[in-house]
């Protein structure tokens with residue numbers, strides 16, 4: 001696994017280290033030792049998958065509130081997404097900053113989302129499948145989110161979203177969270 005820390009401390013782009021031969025390649029998606037060596041949480045409580053039929057489907061920006069914070073590793077297994085994390089740690093030098101990266105079945109990149117970050121993505125292709133390795137159980141009462149187009153975060157989404165769930169459209173702006181996280 002190839003680890004590259006992003007400009008947001010603790011958030012990593014991770015690439016599958018492809019060991020190639022005439023059949024194709026083999027690589028690790030998850031290795032407790034390698035993650036630990038980079039100081040990353042290795043508990044996994046759930047492995048989730050989402051499938052989006054249409055290009056331009058936006059999901060996010062999501063996080064779970066304390067004490068049910070989660071970190072997660074995101075892998076696009078089919079199609080492509082623009083994947084985004086937002087630093088919600090009030091004492092961080094990169095508080096409210098975001099980082100985005102294209103993940104695809106083709107490029108074999110993953111994004112490690114630390115706790116106290118919001119996460120979301122937009123699909124860049126039809127029929128896109130995304131897997132999530134998550135360190136916490138889904139806890140509906142702790143579920144929370146920030147509006148995808150919050151002005152103060154100002155994420156440069158690569159395309160205009162066409163499909164967003166009612167729940168995601170109804171999330172408030174970031175300002176309503178600043179005191180609570």
Ligand SMILES: Cc1cn([C@H]2C[C@H](O)[C@@H](COP(=O)(O)OP(=O)(O)O[C@H]3O[C@@H](C)C(=O)[C@@H](O)[C@H]3O)O2)c(=O)[nH]c1=O
Pocket residue numbers: 046048050059060061062072119120121132137138165167
């Ligand atoms: C996240 C989750 C949802 N659900 C249920 C709740 C709901 O009925 C249905 C769909 O949930 P959502 O609308 O929240 O799905 P979605 O909008 O795809 O949520 C996902 O978005 C991306 C950005 C993430 O980072 C993920 O962790 C997750 O929050 O699945 C579970 O049963 N277990 C889970 O772990």
